[in-house]
Amino acid sequence: MVYDEEQRPRRVVITGLGAVTSIGLGAPAFLDGLKSGRSEVKPITAFDTTGFAHANACEVTDFVPTEWIHHVDPQELGRATQFSVAAANMAVADAGLSARDLRERRVLVSIGTTDAESRDLDTLTGIQLEEGPERLSPGLARRAQAGRLSSGIVRELGLVDVEALTIPTACAAGNYAIGSGFDAIRHGEVETALCGGADAVCRKTFTGFYRLGTIAPEVCQPFDIDRKGILTGEGAGVLLLESLDSALARGARIYAEVLGYGLNCDAHHPVSPDRNSLARCMEIAHRNAGVAQEDIDFISAHGTGTRANDVTEAGAIRQVFDAPPPTVSIKSMLGHSMGAASALAAAACALAITENFIPPTLNHRETDPECALDCVPNEARPAVLNVVQNNALAFAGNNAVVILGRVDRVSGPERAEPVKEAA
Amino acid sequence: MSSLVISAWSAISPYGVGNAPLRKGLAEGRDAVAALDRDIYEVPFQQAALVPDFTAAQYLGKKGTRTMDRVTALAVTAVGGVVEAVAEELAARPEQTALVLGTGSGSVQSIMDFTKDSLTGERPYHVEPARFPNTVMNRAAGQSAIWHRIKGPNTTVAGGSLTGLLALNHALRLHRGGHCTRVFCGAAEEFTTQRAWLEWHGRADEERGTPLGEGAAVFLVEPAEDAAAAGRTALARVGAVRFRGYQGTDGPREALSVCVRNALDTAGVAPEDIRSVAPLGGGGKLAAEEEQAVTDALPGAHPEWIRLREHVGDTSAAATALQLAAVLATAGERGLGPGEAALVTGVERDGQVGCAVLVGG
Numbered sequence: 089m090v091y092d093e094e095q096r097p098r099r100v101v102i103t104g105l106g107a108v109t110s111i112g113l114g115a116p117a118f119l120d121g122l123k124s125g126r127s128e129v130k131p132i133t134a135f136d137t138t139g140f141a142h143a144n145a146c147e148v149t150d151f152v153p154t155e156w157i158h159h160v161d162p163q164e165l166g167r168a169t170q171f172s173v174a175a176a177n178m179a180v181a182d183a184g185l186s187a188r189d190l191r192e193r194r195v196l197v198s199i200g201t202t203d204a205e206s207r208d209l210d211t212l213t214g215i216q217l218e219e220g221p222e223r224l225s226p227g228l229a230r231r232a233q234a235g236r237l238s239s240g241i242v243r244e245l246g247l248v249d250v251e252a253l254t255i256p257t258a259c260a261a262g263n264y265a266i267g268s269g270f271d272a273i274r275h276g277e278v279e280t281a282l283c284g285g286a287d288a289v290c291r292k293t294f295t296g297f298y299r300l301g302t303i304a305p306e307v308c309q310p311f312d313i314d315r316k317g318i319l320t321g322e323g324a325g326v327l328l329l330e331s332l333d334s335a336l337a338r339g340a341r342i343y344a345e346v347l348g349y350g351l352n353c354d355a356h357h358p359v360s361p362d363r364n365s366l367a368r369c370m371e372i373a374h375r376n377a378g379v380a381q382e383d384i385d386f387i388s389a390h391g392t393g394t395r396a397n398d399v400t401e402a403g404a405i406r407q408v409f410d411a412p413p414p415t416v417s418i419k420s421m422l423g424h425s426m427g428a429a430s431a432l433a434a435a436a437c438a439l440a441i442t443e444n445f446i447p448p449t450l451n452h453r454e455t456d457p458e459c460a461l462d463c464v465p466n467e468a469r470p471a472v473l474n475v476v477q478n479n480a481l482a483f484a485g486n487n488a489v490v491i492l493g494r495v496d497r498v499s500g501p502e503r504a505e506p507v508k509e510a511a
Numbered sequence: 512m513s514s515l516v517i518s519a520w521s522a523i524s525p526y527g528v529g530n531a532p533l534r535k536g537l538a539e540g541r542d543a544v545a546a547l548d549r550d551i552y553e554v555p556f557q558q559a560a561l562v563p564d565f566t567a568a569q570y571l572g573k574k575g576t577r578t579m580d581r582v583t584a585l586a587v588t589a590v591g592g593v594v595e596a597v598a599e600e601l602a603a604r605p606e607q608t609a610l611v612l613g614t615g616s617g618s619v620q621s622i623m624d625f626t627k628d629s630l631t632g633e634r635p636y637h638v639e640p641a642r643f644p645n646t647v648m649n650r651a652a653g654q655s656a657i658w659h660r661i662k663g664p665n666t667t668v669a670g671g672s673l674t675g676l677l678a679l680n681h682a683l684r685l686h687r688g689g690h691c692t693r694v695f696c697g698a699a700e701e702f703t704t705q706r707a708w709l710e711w712h713g714r715a716d717e718e719r720g721t722p723l724g725e726g727a728a729v730f731l732v733e734p735a736e737d738a739a740a741a742g743r744t745a746l747a748r749v750g751a752v753r754f755r756g757y758q759g760t761d762g763p764r765e766a767l768s769v770c771v772r773n774a775l776d777t778a779g780v781a782p783e784d785i786r787s788v789a790p791l792g793g794g795g796k797l798a799a800e801e802e803q804a805v806t807d808a809l810p811g812a813h814p815e816w817i818r819l820r821e822h823v824g825d826t827s828a829a830a831t832a833l834q835l836a837a838v839l840a841t842a843g844e845r846g847l848g849p850g851e852a853a854l855v856t857g858v859e860r861d862g863q864v865g866c867a868v869l870v871g872g
Contacts, residue, residue: 139635202647204616204669212709213626221708222555229712234616234648234669239861242756248766251754252863253677254669256617256648264666268681271688292622295629296643299636351664351690352606355656358644365662368606376689483644484653486665 200261391417521592
């Protein structure tokens with residue numbers, strides 16, 4: 089591949105947000121939920137929970153596919169793809185663009201996920217047990233594919249000069265997808281990126297976390313001394329990214345700038361995170377974004393609410409930061425929406441920058457001294473924010489940290505290229 | 512100006528584990544499809560192209576492989592093949608190497624077995640916790656990183672039969688973004704009873720005759736100067752990777768020919784320099800459209816066609832990665848020669864096309 093080194097790296101901004109969440113559909117409703125600290129924990133309806141001692145989740149209950157999906161038959165899409173397509177439509181409209189506009193641009197669609205259409209695979213498993221594998225539904229078999237999460241968006245919008253990339257890097261996948269969109273625009277590979285994440289509540293994943301003893305009986309309480317685990321959630325977050333020049337040229341509203349991101353892999357344990365490796369990932373993100381630890385105004389933590397995650401993550405934060413900034417977990421509101429989680433958290437960070445507030449950590453009574461962070465308990469806090477950090481961790485030690493900034497914070501020359509690890 | 516090259520590769524195919532069996536199988540034009548043992552595989556297919564005698568225990572040892580599923584074992588083994596090429600550099604600076612690995616939907620066998628245990632056990636949570644990570648789709652990439660201690664970016668990608676091309680393009684993007692010094696990228700697919708049933712039901716009637724295959728291919732992608740400094744032969748420069756969408760049944764031919772022309776432009780390659788073409792060749796009518804599109808885009812070219820699928824079946828998520836490997840296998844030990852270029856294409860029935868141009872010299 090020949091790089092055009094004559095071309096200056098572009099600044100990358102977020103100009104559209106799409107959100108399918110348990111606390112609201114669309115960016116305005118999502119914003120309202122974040123500001124007022126809303127949570128919708130209910131007994132699971134996605135599958136029969138008989139035999140589980142407790143089975144609460146944060147499901148999206150008021151989503152009517154035909155209200156949000158206009159061209160593709162929703163029956164051809166699994167629930168996670170319905171979410172991703174709906175969120176993409178929302179993001180395009182929110183950016184003041186149309187599908188027609190995007191058909192004339194070179195586009196990357198990049199959607200992260202943990203389970204893709206495992207909800208359909210659950211259904212197929214049930215059919216197979218009841219009626220035998222000969223009776224599996226062709227429609228379900230066709231739509232139960234991870235690639236659909238991004239290709240569904242391409243079909244819905246009728247995109248032409250487009251790459252459809254699905255990134256199933258589990259619970260950090262949303263940040264991975266945003267990173268891919270950032271790189272693609274920064275280096276002039278595409279003009280627009282629709283990137284984020286999507287997942288749907290399913291038996292398989294609930295059961296796995298339940299068996300590991302990490303499902304909270306009632307509510308999700310990140311960083312609290314009495315925290316009891318995660319609540320599974322679902323939804324989709326899609327961000328529309330374009331270059332700053334493109335946004336300014338069309339007079340678009342700019343939520344925030346993507347300053348950079350960092351990725352690394354613990355290469356250590358299938359499910360347990362590694363503090364030192366996570367700390368390194370934050371440092372890589374800071375360096376790539378051209379910011380220092382003291383510049384970060386708040387951290388949107390991975391903050392799942394399990395004993396292990398929160399202690400490890402807080403430890404990594406204290407390792408990197410001289411004085412840790414406010415550190416919140418919106419999983420206290422949304423539950424753990426898996427592959428959508430870090431995309432929705434990034435959307436929350438962008439809204440926080442635009443609307444001058446830090447979202448709260450709900451259900452908080454007493455901070456665990458082992459975490460010892462200001463988690464903005466229970467009520468949103470007014471704040472003028474310049475630079476914010478969005479953490480994401482995944483099984484297999486896949487870490488991803490995205491840094492967003494207020495766009496008018498930086499003036500003057502383009503920031504430097506991200507530097508590689510010293511050779 | 513910098514350029515990225517493929518300087519090592521590793522393939523596991525229905526011809527066997529390693530690059531040599533693929534070279535030999537292709538040179539002989541041998542058919543790797545065989546009758547399935549119906550006592551083991553209760554599936555609607557009579558035939559399949561399995562990697563012969565492949566098990567995790569055999570290639571990776573018994574330690575740490577008790578709960579490893581087949582796609583993960585294929586991935587870990589294939590990644591091992593390129594790790595050998597950079598073992599010292601990887602050990603010295605594990606955070607500088609990225610891994611981009613493509614899969615279909617992870618292992619549908621692992622996912623559906625786990626749900627089955629929940630539905631049939633005495634309690635719905637009577638599942639084996641050690642098998643839970645197998646049901647998460649980044650398992651193969653993550654376990655490859657753990658096994659080989661690869662600490663750079665670790666990304667799983669999916670996109671049907673275009674997965675291998677998406678992985679390659681994502682590797683270029685990660686490198687260009689300054690996130691790593693080198694990338695291992697590729698894709699893996701397993702043959703399992705569950706995948707066979709889902710593929711059978713998902714296919715149109717006229718496609719059901721194509722047997723399923725499996726395998727994995729992984730490539731070392733690095734700057735030409737790094738390869739030269741380390742004494743590794745640049746087997747091919749990655750000239751361009753491009754994608755495009757199409758609508759309806761008439762679209763793929765037009766979309767792919769534009770896609771190929773764009774890729775040739777980006778790579779700075781003339782159509783007549785394309786010496787070999789490895790098409791996906793999948794999906795009945797789509798296969799004919801794909802070949803027509805390539806012919807449309809390559810006036811004056813007389814390429815050798817490498818039709819891998821005819822010999823190793825439908826390898827789904829691994830298909831385009833194995834096509835890239837087939838191009839390198841056919842090119843020989845020194846890779847593509849000066850002035851030579853090769854084209855790999857794919858048409859995904861879901862509405863996308865993609866291609867990669869590899870350039871010699």
